[in-house]
Amino acid sequence: METHLDMELDGLRQKLLLMASHAETAVNQAVQALTQRDHDLALRVKDDDRVIDQFEVEIDDLVIQLLTKAPLATNLRLVTVAMKISQNLERVGDEATKIAKRARDLSREPPVKINLDLPRMAGMALNMLKAALDAFVNRDSAAARAIVPRDKEVDALNKQIHETIAQHMVANPDTISRCLNWMVATKSLERIADHAKNVAEEVVYLCEAQDIRHPGAKNQAAPAAGA
Amino acid sequence: MNITVNPAAAAALLTQKPVGPPALTVRNLSVFFGANKVLREVSLDIAARAVTAIIGPSGCGKSTFLRALNRMHELNPEARMEGEIRLCGDDIYSRNVEPVAVRRRVGMVFQKSNPFPTMSIVENVTVGLRLNGIRDRKLLAERTEQSLHMAALWDEVKDRLHDPAISLSGGQQQRLCIARALAVQPEVLLMDEPASALDPLATSKIEDLIVQLKKEYTIVIVTHNMQQAARASDYTAFFYLGELIEFGPTAKIFTSPSQKRTEDYVTGRFG
Amino acid sequence: MTAPNHNWRKFKNAFMQTLTFVCAILVVTPLLLIYYHLARYGFSALNWDFFTKLPKAVGEPGGGMVNAIVGTFTLLAQAVIIGVPVGVLGGIYLSEYGGSRFNWWVRFTADIINGVPSITWGIVVYGLIVVPMHGFSALAGGVVLGLMMIPLVMRTTEEVLQLVPGGYREAALALGIAQWRAIVQIVVRTALKGIVTGVLLALARMAGETAPLLFTAFGNLGWAHSLREPIDSIPVLIFNYAISPYEDWHRQAWAGALVLLMFVLAVNVGVRFLTRDRIQRHA
Numbered sequence: 001m002e003t004h005l006d007m008e009l010d011g012l013r014q015k016l017l018l019m020a021s022h023a024e025t026a027v028n029q030a031v032q033a034l035t036q037r038d039h040d041l042a043l044r045v046k047d048d049d050r051v052i053d054q055f056e057v058e059i060d061d062l063v064i065q066l067l068t069k070a071p072l073a074t075n076l077r078l079v080t081v082a083m084k085i086s087q088n089l090e091r092v093g094d095e096a097t098k099i100a101k102r103a104r105d106l107s108r109e110p111p112v113k114i115n116l117d118l119p120r121m122a123g124m125a126l127n128m129l130k131a132a133l134d135a136f137v138n139r140d141s142a143a144a145r146a147i148v149p150r151d152k153e154v155d156a157l158n159k160q161i162h163e164t165i166a167q168h169m170v171a172n173p174d175t176i177s178r179c180l181n182w183m184v185a186t187k188s189l190e191r192i193a194d195h196a197k198n199v200a201e202e203v204v205y206l207c208e209a210q211d212i213r214h215p216g217a218k219n220q221a222a223p224a225a226g227a
Numbered sequence: 228m229n230i231t232v233n234p235a236a237a238a239a240l241l242t243q244k245p246v247g248p249p250a251l252t253v254r255n256l257s258v259f260f261g262a263n264k265v266l267r268e269v270s271l272d273i274a275a276r277a278v279t280a281i282i283g284p285s286g287c288g289k290s291t292f293l294r295a296l297n298r299m300h301e302l303n304p305e306a307r308m309e310g311e312i313r314l315c316g317d318d319i320y321s322r323n324v325e326p327v328a329v330r331r332r333v334g335m336v337f338q339k340s341n342p343f344p345t346m347s348i349v350e351n352v353t354v355g356l357r358l359n360g361i362r363d364r365k366l367l368a369e370r371t372e373q374s375l376h377m378a379a380l381w382d383e384v385k386d387r388l389h390d391p392a393i394s395l396s397g398g399q400q401q402r403l404c405i406a407r408a409l410a411v412q413p414e415v416l417l418m419d420e421p422a423s424a425l426d427p428l429a430t431s432k433i434e435d436l437i438v439q440l441k442k443e444y445t446i447v448i449v450t451h452n453m454q455q456a457a458r459a460s461d462y463t464a465f466f467y468l469g470e471l472i473e474f475g476p477t478a479k480i481f482t483s484p485s486q487k488r489t490e491d492y493v494t495g496r497f498g
Numbered sequence: 499m500t501a502p503n504h505n506w507r508k509f510k511n512a513f514m515q516t517l518t519f520v521c522a523i524l525v526v527t528p529l530l531l532i533y534y535h536l537a538r539y540g541f542s543a544l545n546w547d548f549f550t551k552l553p554k555a556v557g558e559p560g561g562g563m564v565n566a567i568v569g570t571f572t573l574l575a576q577a578v579i580i581g582v583p584v585g586v587l588g589g590i591y592l593s594e595y596g597g598s599r600f601n602w603w604v605r606f607t608a609d610i611i612n613g614v615p616s617i618t619w620g621i622v623v624y625g626l627i628v629v630p631m632h633g634f635s636a637l638a639g640g641v642v643l644g645l646m647m648i649p650l651v652m653r654t655t656e657e658v659l660q661l662v663p664g665g666y667r668e669a670a671l672a673l674g675i676a677q678w679r680a681i682v683q684i685v686v687r688t689a690l691k692g693i694v695t696g697v698l699l700a701l702a703r704m705a706g707e708t709a710p711l712l713f714t715a716f717g718n719l720g721w722a723h724s725l726r727e728p729i730d731s732i733p734v735l736i737f738n739y740a741i742s743p744y745e746d747w748h749r750q751a752w753a754g755a756l757v758l759l760m761f762v763l764a765v766n767v768g769v770r771f772l773t774r775d776r777i778q779r780h781a
Contacts, residue, residue, distance in 0.1 A: 003495055003496075005495065070453075070454050070457075071494070072453060072457070072481045072482070072493045072494055073481060073482060073483065073484055073489075073490050073493045073494050074483075074490060074494060075494050076481070076482055077482065077483070209482065209483030
C-alpha cells in the first residue's frame with residue numbers, strides 16, 4: 001500500500017536522478033570542450049552549473065520537509081542519503097565547471113604537444129558516476145560496493161598523468177602555464193571519481209545500513225531488512 | 228579557547244552498553260485467555276535503569292505482555308500463563324509469591340489517568356503507603372515531596388496539596404498517578420500508553436519525565452506512537468500477533484530493523 | 499428540500515413536542531393533586547399538639563400522634579440495623595467478588611423478593627416472631643422492615659459499585675494494595691454517596707410501609723415501653739384513623755399523610771443536596 005509519504009519519497013528520488021543526469025552531462029561536455037578545444041561549449045558548461053546548484057537547494061529543502069514527517073528505517077536512510085548524494089553531485093558540477101574554465105583558457109592558446117591519457121581517465125570517472133547512480137536506482141548494494149576500489153585506479157592514473165605533465169613542464173618551460181591548466185583539469189577528474197565513490201558508499205548505507213566510509217570505525221551493525 | 232578531548236569519555240559516548248544484569252528476564256511466556264493464545268513463547272530481557280518500549284499494531288499482545296509483568300492479567304478470571312518471569316532473579320509466579328508483593332515491586336501507570344476522586348492530592352500520593360500499613364507521618368511527608376518532585380509536579384501543587392486530586396488538569400493528573408506509583412518505591416515502573424490521552428505539551432512533559440526517571444527506575448512503556456518510542460526509549464520490542472518479532476536498541480529498530488515485518492510496520496505499511 | 503416536505507416536518511415536530519409535554523404534565527399532575535388534597539384537608543390539623551401529644555380517647559377531639567412519629571423512627575432504626583449491614587455487604591460481595599453463576603442466582607432471587615407484596619412479608623414475620631413471642635411487638639415490626647430492606651439495599655449498593663470505573667480498582671491493585679482493602683477504602687469510598695442515597699431512599703420507602711406492620715407491630719394508642727410491646731407507626735395510624743367514623747380522626751389521618759409525604763420529600767431533597775457536585779473539574 002503506497003502511502004502519501006511513499007509518493008513524496010519517490011518525488012525526491014526522481015529529482016535526485018534528474019540532478020544526476022545534469023551533472024553527468026556537465027562532466028561529459030566539459031571533457032569534450034577540453035579535448036576538442038571548444039570555447040563556446042566550455043562557456044555553456046560554466047553557465048549550466050547554476051541549474052545544478054539550484055537542484056541542490058531544492059533537494060535540501062525537500063529533505064527538511066520530509067524530515068518533519070519523521071520517516072523511519074529505510075525511508076529515513078533514503079532521505080539522509082539523498083541529501084548527501086545531492087551534495088556530492090553539486091561538487092561534481094563544480095569540478096565540471098573547473099574543467100570547463102581550464103578548457104576555455106586552453107582553447108585561447110595554442111595546443112600543447114603532449115600525449116595524455118585524459119579521455120581514458122575521464123571515461124573511468126564518468127563510468128564510476130554512472131554506475132553509482134545505477135546502483136542507487138536499482139538498490140544494488142553489491143554493484144555499489146564494486147565501485148569503491150575503482151577509485152584507486154583513477155588515483156593511480158591521475159598520478160601517472162601528473163608525472164607526465166611535470167616532466168613536460170621541466171623539459172619545455174614555455175608551456176608551464178598551459179601545463180598547469182591541464183594539471184588542474186585532471187585533478188578535477190580525480191575529484192569527480194572521489195565523489196562517485198562517495199555516492200556509491202551512500203548507496204551501500206541506504207541498502208544495507210552499513211557505513212563503509214571509514215573502515216575500522218564503529219559500524220558493525222547487523223544488516224538491514226529494507227532494500 | 229583550548230579544547231582538550233578526553234579519549235576515554237569520547238569512546239564511552241560512542242559505545243552504548245547496558246549496565247549490569249537485566250531487571251526482568253522473561254522466558255517462553257505464553258498467556259491464554261480461555262482457549263485464546265494471546266502471547267506466544269515470548270522471551271526477552273528488560274534492561275535495568277533503562278526504558279524499554281513495546282510497539283506493535285492493535286491486538287498484538289503488547290498490553291497483555293505488560294500486564295503479565297506485574298500479574299495484573301490475573302484480574303481476568305480466564306487468564307492463564309506459562310513460562311517464567313524473574314524480577315532480579317526472583318520468580319514472580321512461584322507458588323509462595325503473592326501477586327500483591329509483586330505489584331509493590333513492579334508499579335503501573337495506566338492510559339487513562341485515574342487519581343482517586345474522593346482523595347486530595349497528598350492523600351492520593353500516599354495511598355499506596357497508607358493502605359499498606361505505613362502511618363509514620365514524617366515518612367509519608369518525605370515520600371510525598373520526593374515522589375512529587377520525581378514526577379515533576381511538586382512546584383505546581385506544593386501550595387495546594389490538600390485540594391481534591393480531580394481539580395488538576397489531565398496532564399497533571401497523569402503525573403500525579405506517576406507520583407502515586409513511585410511513592411511505594413517500586414523497582415520497575417510499567418506504563419501503558421501513558422500519554423495517549425494527553426495534548427502534545429503534556430505528552431512531551433511526560434516523555435521528559437520518563438527520561439529523567441530512568442536514572443533510578445527500570446521503565447517499560449507500551450506505546451502505539453513510534454515517534455514517542457524513538458524519543459523516549461533505549462530499547463524497543465516489536466510484537467505482532469502475540470509474537471516478539473524483533474528486539475534491540477531503539478536507534479537500530481527505527482533506522483535499520485532486521486526483520487521485514489518490523490520494517491513494514493515502522494514505515495507505516497500496515498498497522 | 500421542497501417546501502411541502504418542510505412544513506410537514508415542522509408540524510410533526512411541533513406535534514410530538516406538544517404530545518410529550520402533555521404527557522410530562524400528566525405524570526406530575528397526580529403528585530400535585532396529592533399534595534393539594536393533603537394540604538387542604540390535613541393542614542388544619544397540624545399544630546403543636548399534633549406533634550407532641552398522644553391520641554385522645556376515642557371520640558374526643560384533639561390529641562396528636564407523637565407516639566406514631568416516635569414509633570416510625572424506632573421501627574426505621576431497627577430496619578437500618580438489620581437491613582443496612584447485610585444489604586451493603588451483600589451488595590459489595592455481588593459487585594466485587596463471587597462467581598458469575600452464583601451471583602446471577604443471588605441477583606435473581608433478590609429481584610424476586612423485591613417484587614414480593616409487602617403484606618406477604620408481614621405474614622411471614624408473623625409466623626416467625628409474633629407467634630413464638632405470643633404477641634405483636636416493635637421488634638417484629640423492625641425485623642420485617644429490616645428484612646424488606648435487605649434485597650433493596652443490596653441491589654442498589656451493587657449497582658452503584660458497578661458504576662465505579664474499573665480503572666480505580668486496577669490502579670489500587672497495581673499499587674500492591676490487598677484486594678479487600680482496595681474494595682473498602684477505594685471503591686466503596688468512591689461510591690459512598692451512592693450507597694447512602696440507596697439506603698436513604700429505601701428508608702423513605704419503608705417509612706410508608708403499612709401492610710406488614712399490621713401483622714407485626716400492630717399499633718398502639720399509647721407509648722410502647724419496650725421492643726416487646728406493640729408500637730404505633732404513622733402509616734398504621736393513618737389506616738386506623740381513616741377507617742374510623744370520627745371526623746377529627748379523619749383530619750388527623752390527612753395530617754399524618756401530609757407529614758409522611760413531607761418526610762419522603764425531605765429525604766429526597768436531602769439526598770440531592772448531599773450528592774451535588776461540589777468540585778470544579780478541569781477539562
